[in-house]
Amino acid sequence: xxxxxxxxxxxxxxxxxxxxxxxxxDALGLLWGVSYGSLYPALRRLERAGAIEVVxxxxxxxxxxxxxxxxxxxxxxxxxxxxxxxxxxxRTRKAYRLTTRGEQMFGELMTSDTGPGADDERSFALKLAxxxxxxxxxxxxxxERRRSDLAARLSRARGSRSGGDHYALSLLEHRRKxxxxxxxxxxxxxxxxxxxxxxxxxxxxxxx
Amino acid sequence: xxxxxxxxxxxxxxxxxxxxxxxxxDALGLLWGVSYGSLYPALRRLERAGAIEVVxxxxxxxxxxxxxxxxxxxxxxxxxxxxxxxxxxxRTRKAYRLTTRGEQMFGELMTSDTGPGADDERSFALKLAxxxxxxxxxxxxxxERRRSDLAARLSRARGSRSGGDHYALSLLEHRRKxxxxxxxxxxxxxxxxxxxxxxxxxxxxxxx
DNA sequence: CTCTCGATATATCGCCCCGATATATCGAGA
DNA sequence: TCTCGATATATCGGGGCGATATATCGAGAG
Numbered sequence: 001x002x003x004x005x006x007x008x009x010x011x012x013x014x015x016x017x018x019x020x021x022x023x024x025x026d027a028l029g030l031l032w033g034v035s036y037g038s039l040y041p042a043l044r045r046l047e048r049a050g051a052i053e054v055v056x057x058x059x060x061x062x063x064x065x066x067x068x069x070x071x072x073x074x075x076x077x078x079x080x081x082x083x084x085x086x087x088x089x090x091r092t093r094k095a096y097r098l099t100t101r102g103e104q105m106f107g108e109l110m111t112s113d114t115g116p117g118a119d120d121e122r123s124f125a126l127k128l129a130x131x132x133x134x135x136x137x138x139x140x141x142x143x144e145r146r147r148s149d150l151a152a153r154l155s156r157a158r159g160s161r162s163g164g165d166h167y168a169l170s171l172l173e174h175r176r177k178x179x180x181x182x183x184x185x186x187x188x189x190x191x192x193x194x195x196x197x198x199x200x201x202x203x204x205x206x207x208x
Numbered sequence: 209x210x211x212x213x214x215x216x217x218x219x220x221x222x223x224x225x226x227x228x229x230x231x232x233x234d235a236l237g238l239l240w241g242v243s244y245g246s247l248y249p250a251l252r253r254l255e256r257a258g259a260i261e262v263v264x265x266x267x268x269x270x271x272x273x274x275x276x277x278x279x280x281x282x283x284x285x286x287x288x289x290x291x292x293x294x295x296x297x298x299r300t301r302k303a304y305r306l307t308t309r310g311e312q313m314f315g316e317l318m319t320s321d322t323g324p325g326a327d328d329e330r331s332f333a334l335k336l337a338x339x340x341x342x343x344x345x346x347x348x349x350x351x352e353r354r355r356s357d358l359a360a361r362l363s364r365a366r367g368s369r370s371g372g373d374h375y376a377l378s379l380l381e382h383r384r385k386x387x388x389x390x391x392x393x394x395x396x397x398x399x400x401x402x403x404x405x406x407x408x409x410x411x412x413x414x415x416x
Numbered sequence: 417c418t419c420t421c422g423a424t425a426t427a428t429c430g431c432c433c434c435g436a437t438a439t440a441t442c443g444a445g446a
Numbered sequence: 447t448c449t450c451g452a453t454a455t456a457t458c459g460g461g462g463c464g465a466t467a468t469a470t471c472g473a474g475a476g
Contacts (some may be wrong), residue, residue, distance in 0.1 A: 035465095037462070118434075171333055227454095230456095243433075297473080427466100430465085431463085432462085435459095436458100438455105440455090442451100443450100
């Protein structure tokens with residue numbers, strides 16, 4: 001799960017742990033605030049698996065690892081000043097870059113079906129956030145698999161006879177409605193996606 | 209989290225692990241299917257903490273632990289038959305009973321504020337499921353705390369300017385609407401609760 | 417000028433939860 | 447008889463989380 005998030009973020013550009021944490025908590029903070037206690041072990045796992053590799057980031061004069069000027073890593077000027085003063089500070093800062101193996105792993109994770117588990121929602125939201133990296137057919141498959149999962153859950157919810165007090169009943173009902181809304185939303189997404197596919201490759205309808 | 213669920217179920221009657229698992233997965237399975245890998249350690253923790261204690265459940269002729277006839281623990285007839293035949297089978301079956309300390313811990317867990325964390329929703333749903341054991345004021349506090357948490361999340365969601373592609377935007381928007389629905393639902397619950405309180409003790413409005 | 421404070425940055429620890437798996441008994445039916 | 451599914455308890459590895467430790471750096475207070 002976390003692996004996928006990291007891989008997805010690193011597809012754009014190399015980043016170091018702190019920045020990854022911020023992006024996962026803020027930008028992708030739709031749901032889910034990742035902790036260092038999971039992030040750094042995840043980075044080590046990915047490194048061990050050969051999916052990412054360290055690039056020596058720091059002082060701006062290292063041409064080997066050109067970090068984008070878009071403030072993602074600050075402090076280069078300061079580091080340069082220190083070096084001029086004869087100090088070697090260089091606080092430990094490692095940036096990670098996606099390898100070919102990492103790209104491959106990203107693709108596998110994006111299309112793998114972990115089955116409806118506990119963090120269903122997180123998992124789907126994450127995949128949706130990186131949906132743009134998938135070919136159109138894979139996008140549709142992702143959306144439709146989610147749709148069928150939710151539909152199954154809904155019919156299960158409808159089937160179970162109500163046991164419990166007022167509060168439990170109300171919660172159950174609210175969640176049922178909520179799932180229905182989710183399905184409607186998914187249907188919209190699917191429709192949009194189908195239109196886009198039809199517009200981009202209309203010959204598919206004629207040849208197949 | 210799991211502790212609270214176990215404690216809550218044991219308030220009704222003593223149960224053994226397997227039955228607890230079933231009830232947590234089915235009856236309370238609104239969300240959340242607990243695994244043995246968490247349940248048995250949780251039982252051990254609770255036992256260590258003195259919140260629950262083992263009652264020797266099995267063969268129906270043990271008057272010390274009168275299990276309710278409501279099929280929660282089956283197999284007594286079979287066990288009796290075996291005993292008649294001279295066999296001592298007695299497959300290991302331990303039922304757990306809530307202690308006074310356990311009742312106390314339940315109260316603490318129900319009213320404690322873990323703050324908006326990851327399993328926000330689970331936690332609230334769980335507390336709502338056992339809401340009936342709380343005094344009315346505590347119920348209202350529970351509902352209102354949840355309301356303020358959701359309201360905070362909503363305003364945060366509204367505040368963050370949209371960054372991301374079509375999919376991320378759509379997801380964000382959908383989740384925003386979803387939270388709004390949740391708030392409406394909570395408001396209904398709160399209103400109902402207030403009416404109930406007013407009906408049960410109308411003098412409160414006059415004396416205070 | 418110094419001192420502290422908050423942001424930057426990496427890393428680890430213990431705890432909880434989960435899925436998978438092992439083990440064993442028992443009733444029902446092939 | 448033999449297998450299958452339900453009953454029942456337990457453990458293992460691994461991931462995620464909150465808390466915490468450590469260290470540097472820029473900025474503002476005194």
